């Protein structure tokens with residue numbers, strides 16, 4: 001996973017105390033945790049979502065079902081059979097929605113040796129060739145019994161549902177949705193370059209193809225399924241884009257989920273930020289089960305998926321209004 005850059009702004013003593021209490025090295029999993037079986041208890045009655053008509057046509061129950069299907073595959077660590085089955089599942093769903101799907105294989109060195117990975121990229125052409133890129137990662141951290149219902153699963157379920165809606169929509173902008181491999185570090189700790197393999201590959205390819213200068217915004221979601229979802233503003237994200245997401249959430253009545261306090265996160269948006277592409281990370285990193293075998297389906301809420309999905313789908317026309325230029329054919 002990613003780590004917070006947090007605490008560097010606090011006096012060292014307070015930083016140490018605060019980090020002991022709050023930051024934790026969540027990449028470290030105890031022996032007791034690793035020996036626990038990752039068996040998800042039965043779902044509870046509260047795991048329902050509002051009707052799609054209340055959330056901009058975004059169906060939180062469908063998104064939850066996609067997460068459930070992914071979790072049923074088991075661990076999805078890059079380079080494993082489970083990862084390949086997750087790819088097959090994602091591609092199958094996208095093709096079922098009628099989406100144009102581009103599986104982009106790549107080969108990369110890792111601490112475990114050379115490895116084949118694959119980003120799955122949906123490219124929905126709009127009237128304008130300017131691109132808004134949505135991101136999620138589908139791989140899971142290499143930990144025993146770790147199925148990543150929230151970490152890797154929740155955002156992938158949301159992006160699948162977003163793809164279902166956008167692939168059926170005539171859009172003024174070109175929308176890409178990338179399902180990224182290899183976000184997680186293979187080592188326990190998050191040390192560069194052992195992380196964000198898929199997003200670094202995608203950003204590099206888009207630079208080479210010439211698509212990157214046309215990319216107006218990158219919107220990353222990661223760990224957005226918790227029942228007590230609380231998303232802080234990431235200070236490394238682009239300000240205007242963060243403002244747009246948070247003001248949209250506020251307008252929709254989700255000010256209690258998209259809160260005004262701040263955090264700082266390293267994640268799949270970094271390779272785009274470092275290439276000067278505006279990017280925002282929508283993430284709740286303060287979940288008690290992060291990088292433990294307890295990251296299971298019973299921790300998730302379809303309502304939380306619906307809240308984030310509603311915000312994402314509501315951003316679409318706003319981004320079109322902001323960026324879509326009339327083509328020569330439609331200009332007066």
Ligand SMILES: [Zn+2]
Nearest residue numbers: 001002141151
């Ligand atoms: Zn993670």
